[in-house]
Amino acid sequence: MTASTLPTVPAGVKLICVGASAGGVEALGVLLGGLPAGCQVAVAVVLHIPPRHTSRLAEVFQPRCKLPVKEVEDKEPVLAGCVYVAAPAYHMLVEPDHSFSLSCDEPVNHSRPSIDLLFESAAAAYGKQVLGIILTGASADGAVGLAAIRELGGAAWVQDPNDARVPAMPAAALAQAGADHVLTVRNMAQALSRLPARPQSFQADPPRQ
Template identity: 65%
Template sequence: MNPPRPSPSPAAARPRVELVAIGASAGGVEVLSTLLGALPAGFPAALAIVLHIPPDRDSLLTSLFAPRCALPVQEVEDKAPIEPGTVYFAAPDYHMLVEPDRSFALSQDEAVNFSRPSIDLLFESAAVAYREQLLAIILTGGSADGADGLQTVRQMGGRAWVQDPASADAPAMPSFAIERAGADLVTGPAALARSLAALTHSMLPESRDR
């Protein structure tokens, strides 16, 4: 009798991440600098980032982060296809949505949780388009934006990581996310950065639900 085959590891059994959707607010620039600065030039997934900024100001995010990141960084454009290995920032005062054909759409619909762009809308639309191939990350912030969207991500089979509220400048957003949706990984910025960079080699951290 042949011996039974070993079961695949949880990492091997999960689909490769094609999109990383990140939401941040107060204190987010510093944490995003840690995460994006850790990514190698060969990082395989696209990244879509909502960082809450005042709607009446020009966004300087691309010029701020481009020197800190080995990947190309750009502000999202309506109808643009989502390209792997590219960092996309939401434009000020526009919701950034992911279409089922894996392109972006911009919207000026009503604010959600007093925010436009909305993390919830990014996560919810990306969950429909990418399902198990989506990783959503909630970072520091002072509102509940992102909690409902993170729940949708998990319901659709995607992965959810959250910054440890104890390490956040503004712990409300990660705390709401954990309470509402739970998470596959809860840790500080440095460990989040290492885990994100490890996706390059299809290496995932051991999950732990909260």
């Protein structure tokens, strides 16, 4: 795929939601690395990991990402230019006032956090201003949520199953929800790299004495 044939993130998108499972650390490292410094979207990531009291995902991804990466906190607002990683053992939801909430409700598709719940809540809160992305994984989590995003006017990108370390999750998403684009993770990163970014502040040289 050449630069001229890469898809563009639809105009007006304010939130990108990404779901991944088995093989997801590597794929997310590539994907998040494509985000340009100063881009004016928020990114919410659910990666299935074993439940435990602490997670180092933000530390793992930060060196690969030009945007700040943090583990999400309950009730914090969704801010442009930040990557939010779901906390272990909590569902990450997007509220109608564009803040996050954390839930200890029962697992969905044997997972907590659930990709489906993030996508469904984001679709309800943001409508056509959300882009859902499904990456590698071994379950069907995310397929229902991606369908909800598309039904409410949002866009959907799915990793090509042939490019995924574990193809079950993207294959399930394609079977149930379809996609606007089916891409390798590197092509996704290249497409994200073209997101508009806030101009860097310019500081003039001090006047000569």
